[in-house]
Amino acid sequence: MNPDQESPANRPQPTEPVAGAETGDDTQPAAQELGRVERPPAEQFQGMRRLLLVPLMFAPPAETEGGASDGQAIYDRYWDQVRTQIDALASGLGGLHRIYHESLVEGGQEGLDYLQMAYRHAHSFIQVRFQAGATLEATESIDLITETLDLQRCLMIPFTNDQVAARIQDWLAESTRARYEYIAGQIEQTLQPDETGLLLINERHQVQFPSDLEVFYVAPPALDEYRRWIQNWIARQQQAEAEAMQAAATTAAEDGITEEPAEETRE
Secondary structure: OOOOOOOOOOOOOOOOOOOOOOOOOOOOOOOEEEOOEOOOOHHHHOOOEEEEEEEOOOOOOOOOOOOOOHHHHHHHHHHHHHHHHHHHHHHHOOOOOEEEEOOOOOOHHHHHHHHHHHOHHHHHHHHHHHHOOOEEOOOOOHHHHHHHHHHHHHHOOOOOOHHHHHHHHHHHHHHHHHHHHHHHHHHHHHOOOOOEEEEEEOOOOOOOOOOOEEEEEEOOOHHHHHHHHHHHHHHHHHHHHHHHHHHHHHHHHHHHHHOOOOOOOOO
């Protein structure tokens, strides 16, 4: 689960609802989008638990060997805008106290070392805030996250038996639900009254936040721009694959027409 190394095209795609969307759970507090709505006054949230939710976007593949793609430039701009917004919000809300990151099974320096290897942009972003006094919390269960990843890999293999595929899909849904319940539990246990936390997690998560938690969805302007770039990139890849398959089929058909039938051997 490495957004700095894995491209959107070959990463297993989960089927969870988009973060900040309606989930059908009436106890789920609505996430306020920051960057698209006016920032509320800080005194309104004194004494409350606050959580800033940042979508964890996957880094784009390089389209040329000579330099970064347009997508990389947008991706870098997205992280710059995230830094600016988080710093402004944390300052207005009395500081940033706790940081949670998807796939992080250890907190503190061990967790920071892992982020340095696996999540380059997030590491540089978090390191500054960690050194300023924010606590990096263990966010996930190693057993649940590895179970979920293994099941996702299983579903990438074509099945010959529909019942087996259905059972694996049900198992994955159960594992995914347990995984996100664990993340919610970690936030519930560690984030204290009048503290501000930061959660970096994929947009399609299923975390149900505690009802007394004020959640803000951080949406800098480059977020939509990057989403559009990703959609266009995937469309280009699909078109290229379709054209390659069509060209191969045409070539095979032409070879079949022009190939002279072998003469029968006569005695």
